[in-house]
Amino acid sequence: xxxxxxxxxxxxxxxxxxxxxLWYMIETDQGWFRQLDQDFVSLTVGNRMVLENxxxxxxxxxxxxxxxxxxxxxxxxxxKGALVTxxxxxxxxxxxxxxxxxxxxxxxxxxxxxxxxxxxEAPEDLEGVVIEKVYLIExxxxxxxxxxxxxxxxxxxxxxxxxxxxxxxxxxxxxxSN
Amino acid sequence: xxxxxSRMSITRYQVTGQLDGSVHETVYQGLKKHAVPKIExxxxxxxxxxxxxxxxxxPDFEGYSFVFGAYMVFALRIDKKSIPPKLVQKHYAxxxxxxxxxxxxxxxxGNEKKSIKDHVVNTLIRRIPATPNVYDVVWEYDTASLWxxxxxxAANEALETLFIQTFHLQLIRLFPYTTAGLKAGLSxxxxxxxxxxxxxxxxx
Numbered sequence: 271x272x273x274x275x276x277x278x279x280x281x282x283x284x285x286x287x288x289x290x291x292l293w294y295m296i297e298t299d300q301g302w303f304r305q306l307d308q309d310f311v312s313l314t315v316g317n318r319m320v321l322e323n324x325x326x327x328x329x330x331x332x333x334x335x336x337x338x339x340x341x342x343x344x345x346x347x348x349x350k351g352a353l354v355t356x357x358x359x360x361x362x363x364x365x366x367x368x369x370x371x372x373x374x375x376x377x378x379x380x381x382x383x384x385x386x387x388x389x390x391e392a393p394e395d396l397e398g399v400v401i402e403k404v405y406l407i408e409x410x411x412x413x414x415x416x417x418x419x420x421x422x423x424x425x426x427x428x429x430x431x432x433x434x435x436x437x438x439x440x441x442x443x444x445x446x447s448n
Numbered sequence: 449x450x451x452x453x454s455r456m457s458i459t460r461y462q463v464t465g466q467l468d469g470s471v472h473e474t475v476y477q478g479l480k481k482h483a484v485p486k487i488e489x490x491x492x493x494x495x496x497x498x499x500x501x502x503x504x505x506x507p508d509f510e511g512y513s514f515v516f517g518a519y520m521v522f523a524l525r526i527d528k529k530s531i532p533p534k535l536v537q538k539h540y541a542x543x544x545x546x547x548x549x550x551x552x553x554x555x556x557x558g559n560e561k562k563s564i565k566d567h568v569v570n571t572l573i574r575r576i577p578a579t580p581n582v583y584d585v586v587w588e589y590d591t592a593s594l595w596x597x598x599x600x601x602a603a604n605e606a607l608e609t610l611f612i613q614t615f616h617l618q619l620i621r622l623f624p625y626t627t628a629g630l631k632a633g634l635s636x637x638x639x640x641x642x643x644x645x646x647x648x649x650x651x652x
Binding site: 399 | 451452454455456457458459460501502516517519521586595599620621622623624625626627628631632633634638641642645
């Protein structure tokens with residue numbers, strides 16, 4: 271195992287590639303997610319996305335914010351070699367809805383909003399509330415783990431350089447030229 | 449931004465190794481031994497220790513109150529004193545003026561100025577109360593999974609240090625490389641590929 275700090279910096283691009291691939295999958299193949307989760311309803315990009323381009327050792331960032339913000343600028347950045355470094359997503363499963371942000375380099379989750387849970391009316395309710403919250407958090411974390419797991423197998427296969435990359439590029443270009 | 453907050457931030461860890469003896473008893477003893485002190489240490493700038501999830505300002509782990517089903521839920525508390533720079537500036541200026549008046553000199557050496565500044569900071573630290581920050585921890589022992597409810601670098605470093613001191617178990621932070629290695633079920637061949645993985649840019 272590599273030293274933690276070395277591994278973090280050496281492989282942080284993987285997390286950014288993961289988020290970029292995830293955006294592509296969200297936009298092009300919602301049906302694919304249904305294979306992973308029986309309760310899956312939708313996974314959509316939420317109200318924030320950050321992209322970074324570090325080509326030629328110059329860092330350029332694009333931040334897209336707002337509930338109905340157009341992601342056009344993000345797609346243009348993709349065609350120039352940028353990667354998604356942070357994305358806010360909305361995940362619906364059954365009748366429940368999760369919202370959270372994922373950062374590529376760390377896979378940290380922030381701003382996580384869980385589906386509504388029952389109220390805590392008495393101190394004895396605490397254990398039930400905690401277990402319910404943990405279960406709901408696990409759903410969000412489990413989804414990210416599952417998606418990252420699929421991504422990493424794909425990323426380490428020949429399909430990635432020979433098919434996936436060009437498909438992502440084609441998608442980004444097609445949507446920016448519309 | 450803890451477990452019961454409406455919005456939360458989470459850093460994920462994998463715990464390596466196992467505890468000797470009864471898990472709950474060992475964790476209880478560790479939490480108690482390394483609990484945040486009830487009486488504030490006047491002279492230190494920051495104090496970190498474990499506290500209880502339910503009552504973070506009065507740590508209490510009795511009756512294994514940190515056990516919630518399969519999970520152990522407790523919190524890291526970091527009490528930190530922050531002295532506003534302008535307060536240091538004001539007291540420093542007063543001390544310098546007093547020293548000049550006492551000695552009849554119009555200037556002070558670099559060493560004297562540094563000594564006055566240290567004295568001012570140490571005096572103010574004793575007078576200013578610490579601000580507590582509480583970060584929840586959820587540990588599922590059977591799956592070696594731990595969630596820490598903060599993404600702040602300093603808080604995560606404090607957690608990693610205190611956790612190993614307390615339980616003699618190491619925490620591995622789950623970021624892309626470690627998640628791939630520990631959670632994705634990679635084959636030996638894939639692990640080799642990961643180790644030598646070049647960064648391929650989408651435009652290349």
